[in-house]
Amino acid sequence: MKASNAATLGGGEINEKLRTFHTATNDSDEKRASLVDHLDGFQPQICKAHLWHALEGFERYPNYFHRWKSRIDSREQTEDHSLSCYSESDHSEKEMHDLLKLEQALRDTADSVRRERERITQQRTTWMQKIPQFLQEYPQFRKFWDVALYDEDWGKWCHGILHPKLQELVFTTNTTTGATQLKACPEATVAQILSGAVRVEWNISLLTKLLDEECSDVFSIPILSGAFCRELIQLIRSLRQFFAQDTTIEPPRFFSLSHLGITWLDDFLFRVILYPISIHLFDNIHLDWYHSFVAGYAAQPNCVTPRQFLVPHTDDSEVTLNVCLGDEDFEGGLLEFGPMRGQLTKTKIQTDKVQPRIGYGLLHVGRLMHQVTPITAGDRFAYIVWTRSWTDTRAKQCPCCWLNHRKDAGTCICGPQWN
Numbered sequence: 087m088k089a090s091n092a093a094t095l096g097g098g099e100i101n102e103k104l105r106t107f108h109t110a111t112n113d114s115d116e117k118r119a120s121l122v123d124h125l126d127g128f129q130p131q132i133c134k135a136h137l138w139h140a141l142e143g144f145e146r147y148p149n150y151f152h153r154w155k156s157r158i159d160s161r162e163q164t165e166d167h168s169l170s171c172y173s174e175s176d177h178s179e180k181e182m183h184d185l186l187k188l189e190q191a192l193r194d195t196a197d198s199v200r201r202e203r204e205r206i207t208q209q210r211t212t213w214m215q216k217i218p219q220f221l222q223e224y225p226q227f228r229k230f231w232d233v234a235l236y237d238e239d240w241g242k243w244c245h246g247i248l249h250p251k252l253q254e255l256v257f258t259t260n261t262t263t264g265a266t267q268l269k270a271c272p273e274a275t276v277a278q279i280l281s282g283a284v285r286v287e288w289n290i291s292l293l294t295k296l297l298d299e300e301c302s303d304v305f306s307i308p309i310l311s312g313a314f315c316r317e318l319i320q321l322i323r324s325l326r327q328f329f330a331q332d333t334t335i336e337p338p339r340f341f342s343l344s345h346l347g348i349t350w351l352d353d354f355l356f357r358v359i360l361y362p363i364s365i366h367l368f369d370n371i372h373l374d375w376y377h378s379f380v381a382g383y384a385a386q387p388n389c390v391t392p393r394q395f396l397v398p399h400t401d402d403s404e405v406t407l408n409v410c411l412g413d414e415d416f417e418g419g420l421l422e423f424g425p426m427r428g429q430l431t432k433t434k435i436q437t438d439k440v441q442p443r444i445g446y447g448l449l450h451v452g453r454l455m456h457q458v459t460p461i462t463a464g465d466r467f468a469y470i471v472w473t474r475s476w477t478d479t480r481a482k483q484c485p486c487c488w489l490n491h492r493k494d495a496g497t498c499i500c501g502p503q504w505n
């Protein structure tokens with residue numbers, strides 16, 4: 087099945103979903119009301135907090151479920167002023183019933199993880215099966231899939247891809263052999279760096295020459311050449327059009343070139359730019375994984391450029407790299423940066439405007455508020471790489487505290503005071 091155009095057009099919402107907002111208070115009041123009159127109130131399948139409590143409780147003390155009887159006892163006593171009509175065996179049955187419900191909720195969760203894994207695998211296989219046909223129609227893009235690139239030396243590899251300033255500062259020529267080398271790791275081959283077998287380390291003086299602080303906590307760095315950005319845009323447009331023609335498959339909603347078999351660009355951006363530079367810029371962050379996608383914008387959104395603007399948000403990332411690809415003549419589409427997540431007040435937020443420059447990447451932590459102003463003319467493409475780290479800020483906080491902007495986790499089930 088092919089998704090309808092309407093489903094793939096976003097118009098600036100995060101994740102391009104249509105959202106209906108309820109206030110948090112109404113939501114939880116309603117939920118509480120429906121659960122409170124229900125003697126059998128444990129609902130791990132519909133109430134995530136119940137599932138969490140049961141799991142955490144299980145972890146923390148033995149016989150967790152035995153304690154749950156007290157709720158029934160006290161209700162019985164206040165309502166009837168008599169002893170509970172529940173017998174011991176009723177209580178045991180309830181415990182067993184709750185355990186069964188917990189097991190079921192966990193099985194359902196595992197099932198949906200499995201279904202998602204199968205869906206993703208199937209979807210990627212389908213997309214990859216279409217690539218040979220795409221390359222028949224568009225042979226000019228063959229080199230993007232050419233894995234032989236990995237065997238090239240750095241000189242051939244980066245020719246035409248990198249911004250001249252990056253190339254000049256990061257590469258050097260071996261005077262004896264004449265081969266181009268990465269200054270930071272002179273002995274390393276393209277394949278070793280892109281696979282992560284050899285780690286790149288930047289020194290501060292090199293970074294000082296390359297980086298500019300565009301506004302507080304947002305750094306820019308020249309990465310890709312203008313010509314390569316143009317080629318990338320042509321590739322993205324052609325892929326979009328190719329997939330849009332095919333009514334038998336669901337097209338990728340956001341283009342991740344890696345999911346279509348082009349992994350070297352992401353590997354380069356992660357291993358040469360994001361990982362080693364973040365260590366210096368963002369408090370010694372060591373990044374673990376990355377996910378990239380292309381965001382396309384136009385004054386009149388369509389399937390190639392589905393957004394017109396982007397609402398204020400923070401990213402699902404520890405550090406984000408946002409490389410502006412162009413087009414050359416787009417107007418509007420400024421990036422506005424606000425405060426860090428959680429520092430937002432009810433008053434109008436102070437923002438800094440940054441004009442994206444073609445080929446330049448912006449590096450910022452994902453929890454910095456940002457938005458994209460409406461495009462007024464032309465098309466605008468951004469190559470976004472989100473990264474995460476299992477040892478840094480986002481991974482240290484439970485998702486519930488994160489989403490609720492809790493600074494002090496004491497009120498959350500994950501906090502040390504919870505018992």
Ligand SMILES: O=C(O)CCC(=O)C(=O)O
Nearest residue numbers: 381401408421458468470
């Ligand atoms: O298009 C941009 O410059 C920013 C996109 C972005 O912030 C996002 O997709 O999360």
Ligand SMILES: [Fe+2]
Nearest residue numbers: 399400401456
């Ligand atoms: Fe973002």
